Amino acid sequence: MIAGVKGPASYFPAIEKKYGRPVAEWKELIRSSPLTKHMELVSWLKTEHALGHGHAFGLVAHTLAEADDH
Known part of the structure; x- marks a missing residue:
């Protein structure tokens, strides 16, 4: 994990x-x-891309949060 990234x-x-x-x-x-x-x-x-739950959840959360900021 990168130091300081949460x-x-x-x-x-x-x-x-x-x-x-x-x-x-x-x-x-x-x-x-x-x-x-x-x-x-x-x-x-x-289902379609074989990501694990945590990885998929993190990507979606981060992407949707960015969309909300715009």
Whole structure:
């Protein structure tokens, strides 16, 4: 884990290493999905992209929080 990074972003290095895609690419997939609800997106990442629950949850939480900030 990167020192000082907390919350969902603390998973990002492990996600990139384990699944071989940059976080920016995962976020773009989430944003381009027709799904909009948090747990629907988590389930979709788990089912369609074989992400673990924690990784999927963290990516979705971080991506949706960014959308709320704009």
